[in-house]
Amino acid sequence: MLDQTSRTTSRRAILYRMVMDAHTCPYGLKAKDLLERxxxxxxxxxxxxxxxxxxLKARLGVSTTPQIFIGDARIGGYDDLRQYLGKSVADPKATTYRPVIVLFTLMALTAMATSQAALGSPLTVRAAEWFIAFSMVALAMLKLQNVESFSTMFLNYDLLAKRWVPYSYVYPYAEAFAGVLMVAGIFNWLSVPIALFIGTIGAVSVFKAVYIDKRELKCACVGGSSNVPLGFISLTENLMMIAMAIWMALPALGLTAAHAM
Structure with missing residues (x-):
């Protein structure tokens, strides 16, 4: 590596990257862009x-490309370049709440946009209902991208799935089905029991695993390959389903007007 003085004075870099008819290395493009910026x-x-x-790999004794040189020093690949320039390097194994934060934020904005288009205002009771229903559908979609991977992670903590394994496959379909019905505001007699059932089992399972057993697990809430830690966000997903189910059941009990605007 170059010392700090050399870093600031040398502004020339050599980049070796794959550019073939059938393949252009994306990390090579990222490295070129980062160097130029x-x-x-x-x-x-x-x-x-x-x-x-x-x-080139054999000559340099490396196993990957791109390879970057600055001055007389070989920096390495794209991640090495980021470190050299003092920028953060993402840890693929690090836990993060980013997936659920992005999902809930976008679903909230989508619900408000839908409310604006349908009702003339982004801030309505229906927008809050749509937010939960849209979130259920989006979360189910992420799970269903790889239901096998989801079920494996889900079996680590869900109490019902541990006793009856098929439930780990049924869950995302049930969540999606209930969410779609809640978006439409139809067949509450069917969507409410489904959401209440899976939400309650999920909330109890997460609470037990995290707050009673003190287990450190990854949550299957956004799919089986996520690094979202099991905890408050996971519990929130289930509590939202419970709240939505109770809210939509109130009209049947004569306690509120159905889908108040």
Whole structure:
């Protein structure tokens, strides 16, 4: 590596990256863009064939491309370049709440946009109902992208699924079905019991795993490959379903006007 003085004075970089007819390395493109945005003049050397790529790897004793040189020093690949420039490098194993924060934010905005289009105002009771229903559908969609992976993670903590494994496959379909019915505001006699059942089982399961057993687990709420930690956000998903089910059941009990605007 170069010392700090050399870093600030050397503004020329050499980049070796794969640019082939059937494949252009995305990390090579990212490296080129990052170097140029950081003020470096890039000598962009394309590896136009697998043979050229393998020859470079063998010569440098590396297993991946792109490869970046600044001055006389080999920096390494794209992540190495980010570290060299003092930028953060994402840890693929690190836990994060980003997926659910993004999902809930977008579903809230979508619900308000729908309310604006349908009712003339973004801030209505129906918008709050749509937010929960849209969130249920979106969360189910993420789970159903790889239901096998979801079910494996879900079995780590769900109390019913541990006793009856097929429930780990049924859950995302039930969540999606109830959510779609709640978006439409129809067949409450069916959507309410489904949401109340899966929400209650889920809330009890998460509470037990996290707050009683003190287990550190990843949540299956946004799919089986997520790094979202099991905890408050996971509990919130289930509590929202319970709240929505109770709210939509109130008209049948004569306690409120159905779908008050």
């Amino acid at each position: 950081s003020g470096y003049k890039v000598e962009d050397r394309h590896l136009a064939s697998r043979e050229e790529t393998d020859a």
